[in-house]
Amino acid sequence: MEANIKQLIADVLREMGQTENPSLKTVPLSSTAEEPQADLTSENLRKQLLVPDPSNREAYLKFKGATASRIGIWRTGPRYLTKPSLRFRADHAIAQDAVFNDVPEEFVKEWGLLEVKTKCSDKDQFLTRPDLGRQLDDENAEALREYCSEQAKVQVYISDGLSSTAVEKNAKDTFLALAQGLEGYGIKVGKPFFLRYGRVPAMDVVSQILRPEVTVVLIGERPGLATAESMSCYMAYNASVGMPEANRTVISNIHRGGIPGVEAGAHIADVVKKMLDQKTSGLDLKK
Amino acid sequence: MKEQILSVGIDIGTTTSQLVFSQLTLENTASLISVPRIEIIAKEVVFRSAIHFTPLKSQQEIDENKIRQLIEQEYHSAGIRPEQVQTGAVIITGEAARKQNAETVLRALSGLAGEFVVATAGPTLEGIIAGKGAGACQESKHRGATVVNLDIGGGTTNIAVFRNGEVIDTACLDIGGRLIRFQNERGTISYIADKMRSLTRSMDLSVAENQTLSTGTIEAITMRMAGILEEVLGLVPVTPQLATMLTDHDLRRDYPIDYVSFSGGVADCIQGSSSGDYFRYGDIGIALGQAITRSKITQQFEILPSVETIRATVVGAGSHTTGISGSTISVSPGVLPMQNIPVLKLSPEDEALPLRLWGEAILRKVQWFNLQGEKQNLALAFKGPDSLGFSDVTELASEVIKGMQGILCKTCPLIVIIEKDLAKVMGQTLRSQLGFKKDVICIDTIKVENGDYIDIGRELVDGNVVPVIVKTLVFNS
Structure with missing residues (x-):
């Protein structure tokens, strides 16, 4: 499957008149190397600032400290970064668990x-x-x-x-x-x-x-x-x-x-x- | 559910003395379904006195009777009786604080000004109060920047550095507009402060009373004074004279400065003011203001306009000294107000200990305080551990009791100040463990440091909060 996709992309690139992009070989399309290190939800969101090079990190963190809202999570194009996107789902899962699980x-x-x-x-x-x-x-x-x-x-x-x-x-x-x-x-x-x-x-x-x-x-x-x-x-x-x-x-x-x-x-x-x-x-x- | 309290600020300075009344508005900003959260939502100066010359008996003594009359007169013109005033501060600043009878003056005035008006002095607090009154603290918060306020009065320059709304550094220097005074418009000296003598000596000038100074010499001297300010702000290399002019400690200068603001009487002579009329005030104030205008300070930093200049300290004392506690607290009835309680703050190392060792840690530190007399109290302060269960609270309370035996055997109440929101349950647990036989004051959401003194006023807003004035005498963050 992976080989097929690689082939496909290589074909497309060739058709576009480019030579084969050497980096394609080194970038695995599916990665199992990056296992999640710890529980996604263990990180304190109020202290997690994902804005690269904020002009005033301290002031930004002060804002974050004052709210549970997900501010300062940055973006890629118009979309969420992977990390906040996963965290959002993880938090949703926790909420669901809280509703559906019984008090033991x-x-x-x-x-x-x-x-x-x-x-x-x-x-x-x-x-x-x-x-x-x-x-x-x-x-x-x-x-x-x-x-x-x-x-x-x-x-x-x-x-x-x-x-x-x-x-x-x-x-x-x-x-x-x-x-x-x-x-x-x-x-x-x-x-x-x-x-x-x-x-x-x-x-x-x-x-x-x-x-x-x-x-x-x-x-x-x-x-x-x-x-x-x-x-x-x-x-x-x-x-x-x-x-x-x-x-x-x-x-x-x-x-x-x-x-x-x-x-x-x-x-x-x-x-x-x-x-x-x-x-x-x-x-x-x-x- | 708004509640308004009247606060007074009285500033006895080297040169001038003033008074303001401020109205502080408290409101529960939490929703109906939440635990109350009472905040100061507005501060408004409702009366400003005239600016009076501080009456002196001699170079060494303030005339406490004249000062008293002056303040009484201003209360009268404002139509306010001392018993209407719920909080505030009398502050004696600059050189005035070093006069022989400063203490007596403070005592006389704090009695006059209402039951919970604190009397205080000290260059660290002065600088902070002036910086808040000038608006530098607020600006640093709004802009997310580091703002240095220089409050340049008659006798001293108090510097406070604010970053994102927090004080990060302070210093005080003997640089002021009235350190050299003239008896006539030719520039004949009537008074020169000792520190100025040594500064002029370092310039190879010999300056003494009854000597007449040329405009050029005055300019040279004030430029040198401005130079000292350039040094303390890190714009030029430090000379040995900086140490002489500092009254206690230097600025750290290990942070970038974004903006500078000026307050104090001399601030009005910086920029804009016309030259020439040097002797209008019979001192070097105008010359010093002009020297600062020409200095590197105004060239290399962006200068922020201050909301208050000559009144910065008095407005700071009236509007910005009173804070309030968290809204779930525990106070035995009838024990407040209390004033001048020294604070014993546990160190982060102490707080990292397992709870069962806290008692010993507290005991050890209480001994440093050499508490004498039945009335001598102290407030125990700590940040408080994260997410405590009920059994932890019980253990912590018994450790506090173990550590505070020196206080508990006296008649005065047990005072505990916690940074985390825990005071209600902690106070309740302490009282329960003490068999409800001991008065307990347990308040939270207040930041204090070792060496601070704290005043706690009578309960407000249905007993939900208490006004608190933290007096920072030493600053070392």
């Missing part, structure tokens, strides 16, 4: 959480039927009632949402800092659990089952190309099915490139405290 059972077990699930039977159904991701069947509701104490001041739970990676990377640190913060305020926290195949409004159902004052869910965000590890925290005071969306308070962008999990947890503790003091949440909550 071991993760839940190691933490020692009870696992319950919504009415979705598997990931495919979870992704195609958002309505089922907001409901729990009787069996799971009963399991919750048995495991958790009802009417806790604050009930925290973890849910996969649209990024299993986000949960694996951030949920535990966030929860521990949050729990410590609430303990500091003398606020009792109910036993946390894990809800598989959960969408955000599942918290309304959970709230009706357990009737805590404040419900807090740590849930994976839909991944983007900047990060697949971002987690959100949704909170509501006296949540119930059918309550206005404006009653939810949310803190998003919890990941190592946004607000770190531990710092977010400490902040969430303060927000929960305010909800308990003001007996409200969402847009009605005063800062």
Whole structure:
């Protein structure tokens, strides 16, 4: 195949009235010599400047440091260079993995959480039927009632949402800092659990089952190309099915490139405290 | 959710004293669904005082009573009471800082000017403040360039070098417009500073008080002064006199300079000003300005116009000294404001240690500080490790407690300053580990260095941030 192509090109060149280009011999058409050295995504994009000879590298890197956008990636003609082009695809693959992979059972077990699930039977159904991701069947509701104490001041739970990676990377640190913060305020926290195949409004159902004052869910965000590890925290005071969306308070962008999990947890503790003091949440909550 | 705070800047200089009031606007710029991110979004000078001659009791002493009256008068004309002022700086600059009673003056004024107004002096900070007031810092950021600002006042020239908005070098020289003063328009000297005597001696001139200088001699002397500035900027080879004229350390001169800007009173005499009226101010200011105009500095560098000249320092003090902390912090109620806290910053080597060894490293460094008295505090600062888990935070907190025992046995609060966004959880963990019995101030997103002093003001914007003034006394990056 390779020989054929070489021959073809040589013929074309000859027809164009040129002598055979000697460099053709030395340039292999397909190269197996350059194996990727390391994980494509391990390089920090904010520090990777591909512009050749920038007039002020320092200032450019400062701009790059301020954004996750892919600036300073240069081009070849009107197209991306190979490196950014591959990186783009690799990041997309990571985002897809985060959505399609499950939070491993071991993760839940190691933490020692009870696992319950919504009415979705598997990931495919979870992704195609958002309505089922907001409901729990009787069996799971009963399991919750048995495991958790009802009417806790604050009930925290973890849910996969649209990024299993986000949960694996951030949920535990966030929860521990949050729990410590609430303990500091003398606020009792109910036993946390894990809800598989959960969408955000599942918290309304959970709230009706357990009737805590404040419900807090740590849930994976839909991944983007900047990060697949971002987690959100949704909170509501006296949540119930059918309550206005404006009653939810949310803190998003919890990941190592946004607000770190531990710092977010400490902040969430303060927000929960305010909800308990003001007996409200969402847009009605005063800062 | 905008909040405005009033900041004062007071500059007691060798020659002139001035005051400005600036309004700083703080706003949460984060979206509704994010953790707050409060920033200073606007700085506006709302009042500029007249430019007064600094009242002196003698060559060695500032008249603190007259200064006080002067400042009180300016507060009155601005219609502002000291208790309305939330932040700011009183800075005593140039030769004035070396007067015998500079400290007393500062104390008298900082009391008058509101509870969180810092009193400070020191050539390094002076140069930086003037450079920011002149706009050199901002220009270097906008242009992505290296800008050198020369703030040439009556007694000193303070130099600050900015690259991409960061200070990279400073120096201070005894070059100023009032180092030789005249008693009449014939050029009879009424005062000559010691450093000028030695500079003129090196030129084989003997210059003394009551002697009359010809225009030619004045020009020769000021050209030599401009020559010293050419030396410090690396335009001509360094002579031994440069070392004499420097007040502390020299510039490094190991970076290319893109632009130069001038501020201070003499800046107004550089370029444009007509010749002839040499004695308008009874000093060598005009001659020095003209000498600089003719020097290699203006020929070989592109000169940027300054947004402030004679007011650069006072505007810098009023508008550019106050910064704010990160927006997730942890501060025990009622302990702020705190002033003049020395900073102990862990070295990169210390920070590279495994967390379990941090306590010892901190302990060792705290001992250098020889902390005496119940009130003597210090702030522990570090950059902070990358991506900490909760167990790391717990370990780090217990190491901090181990290392800071010398502070914890006193009544003063524990102060921790972190560069990374970690202060809320760190403060919370420290408080929890200390059994909620100890006041803790833990703030982040602030860069400090060893040897800095820090002032932390009362909480703003619903307790989300604190104003911070970092006083850099030594600069060695």
